[in-house]
Amino acid sequence: MATKALAQWAVNLTTMPSSTRAAAVRSLYNYIGVAIGGSNHPAVRKAYLALSPLFGRPTSSLLGAQDSFSNSSRADPEHASLLNGIASHVHDFDDTHLATIIHPTGPVASAVLAWAEHQGRVSGDELLLVLVAGIEASCKLGLSVWPGHYDIGWHITSTTGAVGAAVGVGKLMGLTEVQMAHAIGLAAVQVTGLREMFGSDTKSFHPGRAASNGLLAALLARGAYTSSSSALEAKRGWANVVAGGSTPRLDELVATLGEMWEIETNSFKPFPCGIVCHPAIDAAIQCHHEIANSHELCLSDIEALELLVHPLVVELTSKDTPRDGLEAKFSVFHGCAVGLLYGRAGPAEYADDIVTSKEVISIRNKVGIMADTTLGADEVHLNMKLKNGVVLKKHILHAVGSLQAPMTDDQLTTKFLCEASRVLGKDGAKRASNAAWKIGDLEDIAEALPLFKR
Numbered sequence: 001m002a003t004k005a006l007a008q009w010a011v012n013l014t015t016m017p018s019s020t021r022a023a024a025v026r027s028l029y030n031y032i033g034v035a036i037g038g039s040n041h042p043a044v045r046k047a048y049l050a051l052s053p054l055f056g057r058p059t060s061s062l063l064g065a066q067d068s069f070s071n072s073s074r075a076d077p078e079h080a081s082l083l084n085g086i087a088s089h090v091h092d093f094d095d096t097h098l099a100t101i102i103h104p105t106g107p108v109a110s111a112v113l114a115w116a117e118h119q120g121r122v123s124g125d126e127l128l129l130v131l132v133a134g135i136e137a138s139c140k141l142g143l144s145v146w147p148g149h150y151d152i153g154w155h156i157t158s159t160t161g162a163v164g165a166a167v168g169v170g171k172l173m174g175l176t177e178v179q180m181a182h183a184i185g186l187a188a189v190q191v192t193g194l195r196e197m198f199g200s201d202t203k204s205f206h207p208g209r210a211a212s213n214g215l216l217a218a219l220l221a222r223g224a225y226t227s228s229s230s231a232l233e234a235k236r237g238w239a240n241v242v243a244g245g246s247t248p249r250l251d252e253l254v255a256t257l258g259e260m261w262e263i264e265t266n267s268f269k270p271f272p273c274g275i276v277c278h279p280a281i282d283a284a285i286q287c288h289h290e291i292a293n294s295h296e297l298c299l300s301d302i303e304a305l306e307l308l309v310h311p312l313v314v315e316l317t318s319k320d321t322p323r324d325g326l327e328a329k330f331s332v333f334h335g336c337a338v339g340l341l342y343g344r345a346g347p348a349e350y351a352d353d354i355v356t357s358k359e360v361i362s363i364r365n366k367v368g369i370m371a372d373t374t375l376g377a378d379e380v381h382l383n384m385k386l387k388n389g390v391v392l393k394k395h396i397l398h399a400v401g402s403l404q405a406p407m408t409d410d411q412l413t414t415k416f417l418c419e420a421s422r423v424l425g426k427d428g429a430k431r432a433s434n435a436a437w438k439i440g441d442l443e444d445i446a447e448a449l450p451l452f453k454r
Contacts, residue, residue, distance in 0.1 A: 002250040006140075007180035009257045010046035010133045010167045014165040016372065020261045023126045025440050027135070030095050030412060032063065032106040033323045035088040037419025039064025039453075043201040043326075044087045047208075055079050056443055060114040061449045063087060065423045077114040078212045081165070085110035089157075091138045091347050092329045093272035093419070094207075097262060098403060099375075100142035100156055101275065103207065104266065106160025109210035112168040114446060115218075119172065124440035126172070132263055134168025134214075139182075139262035140230070140253040145239055148246030155193030158206035159242060163232075165214020166221075173222050185227025186217035188238040195316030198274075199319065199327040206408040209230045238249040268412060271345045273329040276313045278401055279380035280332050283307075283394040284339030287384060290392065292343065299340065301386040304366050306439050307336065311371040318369065326348040336382075337364040344417065378402040413437075424454055 016024075036091075038063070048062075048069045056076030063084050067073035075083065081365060088094055088106040095105050110129050114121040138160040142149075150156050166187035170180050190213035193206040221227075232238045232250055239248035256339060271281050291297045313332055322328040328350050329333075337360050338349040354360055372381070382394040398404035405413070413433060422427035429452075435448040 001227060001230060002254045003181050003184055003231050004177070005254045006137055006167070006232070006257070007177050009254075009299050010137060010171055011175065011177045013129065015135050015256070016129065017261065018446060019264055020132060021128060023261070023263045025414065025437070026082065026107060026176065026202055027095050027105045027266050027269070027384045028128070029416065029436045031088055031109045032432070033416030033419045034091060034093040035110075036064040036423050036432065037093065038090040039066050040068065040423055041087065041090045042203055043068055044083060045091050045203065045238050047205070048083055049079055049085055051082070052063065057443065058113040061117055061453055063452050067454060072313070073377040077118045078215055080114040080239040081211040081215050081375075082208040084114065085211040086204045088205045089197045090204040091272040091350075093269050093347070095266050095268050096275050097139050097142070097265060098267050098275075099265065100139060100146050100301045101150065101394060101400070102139055102142045102160060104135045104138050104161070104164065105262070106207040107158065107210035107214065108138065108164045108168045109182045111165035111215045111375040112172055114211075115169045115172055115215060117449060120446070122172065122445055124442040124445055127445050129438045130168045131169045132162040132261075133171050135263045136257060136261065137167040138161070138164030138385065140257060141239075143262075144248050144250045144253045145246050147244045148244035149242050150244075151194075152244030153195045154191075154242060154244065155195050155197070155203070155206050158193030159191050161207055161210030162190050162213040162217065163193065165211050167214075168216040169215050170221060171325055173218055175221060179221045180228045181229055183218045185229075186220050186225065187229030188231045189227070190217065191238070191242060198316075199322075199330050201326070203326070210412065215318035226351035227320050228304040233446065239274060241446065261412045263342070265400055265403060267403055268406060268407045268415075270348050270411070270415070271335065272350060273335055273345070274402075276377060277317050277335040279378050280307050280313070280382065280395045281335040281339040281345045282399045283380050283382040283396045284336045284373060285345070286345055286394055287382065287392055288340050297386065297390065299363070301368055301388060302340070303387050304368065305336065305382065306331055306385040307332065307369045308372045308375065309369055310375045310377045310379065311334065312377060314369060316370045320364070323324055323350045324352045324356055328355045332369060333364045333367045334360070336367050377442055428454070
C-alpha cells in the first residue's frame with residue numbers, strides 16, 4: 001500500500017544524513033534566489049493583481065518585489081504559496097531532478113515557507129526536514145510513472161509537486177499517519193500541469209498551483225476531510241490514471257524512501273531555460289570565447305552552425321522563431337545564438353527585446369539541429385562553419401550544471417547575487433544570500449524572511 005507507506009515514512013521521519021541536509025540547504029538557497037529574481041516578472045504581476053481582491057489575512061511573505069504591485073509584501077498562506085511558486089519558476093532557473101526533469105523545490109518550498117510563517121516559530125532544522133520529506137515524495141512519485149507520464153503531456157513538476165507540498169505542509173502541521181494519507185489523496189486528485197503550456201504564463205502557474213493545492217490538501221486533512229486510503233496505487237488511483245502507458249513502480253520506489261535520497265541528485269541550472277538546451281549553450285559560449293580571443297575569426301563570418309543533440313532537445317526546444325522571452329526558453333536556437341553573441345545566457349539574454357533583436361535573429365537563423373539517439377541528455381556536438389572555410393567543433397560530454405559537472409557553492413552564490421541584486425540591489429542581495437545560506441541554523445526562520453523581500 002504505497003499511500004499508507006509514504007504517509008507512515010513522512011510522519012515518522014526525524015533525521016537525515018548530513019549529505020541530505022547539505023543538499024536541502026543548496027536546494028532551498030537556489031529556490032530563494034530564483035524566487036526573488038522572478039518576483040517582478042510580468043506573469044507574477046498579472047497573477048498578483050488579478051487575485052489580490054481574494055487575499056485573506058496577510059500572514060505569509062511574498063518574496064522579492066511583489067510589494068511593488070500593492071502596499072503589502074504579504075498575503076494569506078494559500079496565495080503566498082501560489083505567487084512564490086510562480087516567481088520561483090517563471091525564469092526557468094530552478095533546480096532539476098535530472099532522472100525525472102522535475103523541478104522539485106518550488107512547489108514544496110513555496111507551500112512550507114508560507115505555512116511556517118503563518119504557523120509561527122519554525123526552526124531551520126524543522127524547515128529542512130519537512131522540505132526533504134516533500135521533495136522525496138514528489139521525486140519518488142515522478143520516478144514511479146516516468147517516462148510515460150511526461151511523454152503523454154503532463155508537466156511532472158506540478159503533477160507530483162502537489163503531493164510533495166501536501167507531505168511537507170502536513171508534516172509541519174504534525175498530521176497523524178491517517179491524516180497524512182488523506183492529505184496525499186486530496187493532493188493526488190488536484191493534478192495540475194500540461195506541457196502544452198510551455199512558453200506561456202501558465203507554465204509557471206503550474207508549480208505555484210501545485211504548492212497551493214498541496215497546502216489546501218493538508219489543511220483539509222487536518223480538518224478531518226477524508227480521501228481514499230489507496231489514492232496513489234488503486235486501479236483508478238493517481239499512478240494508474242496518469243502513468244501514460246508506463247507500468248507504475250510505486251511500491252518499488254516508495255520502498256526506497258530513506259535509503260536512496262533523491263534530493264542528493266538534485267542539479268542546478270546555470271542558464272534560465274529548458275535544461276536540455278544547456279549543452280548547446282555551454283558549447284556556444286566556449287566558441288564565443290575562442291572567437292573573441294582570435295585575431296582571425298569573427299562572429300560575422302559564421303556561415304552555418306549545426307548541433308547534434310539528444311532527441312529530447314528537438315522534442316522540447318525546437319521553437320526556431322520565438323516571439324518573446326518565455327518562448328525563447330524553449331528554443332535551443334535562441335540559447336545557442338545568445339551564447340555565441342554575448343558569451344553568456346542569463347535572464348537578461350531572455351528579455352523580449354533581445355529575443356526580437358535583428359542581431360540575435362541573424363545568428364539564430366544560421367543554427368540547425370539534428371537528433372542523435374546515441375548522445376546523452378547533457379551532451380552535444382557543435383560544428384560551426386565560417387565563411388573562410390574554417391570549421392570550429394565543440395563536443396560537450398557533460399554540460400555545466402549536470403551531476404558530472406555540478407555548480408559549486410561559489411557558482412550558486414554568484415547566480416543568487418545576480419538574480420537578487422536586480423530586485424534588492426547589491427547590498428540587499430548580499431544580505432539575502434548570507435541569510436539564505438544560514439537559514440537552516442536559525443531557531444526561528446522568521447528572522448531571515450524580511451531579508452528576502454524589498
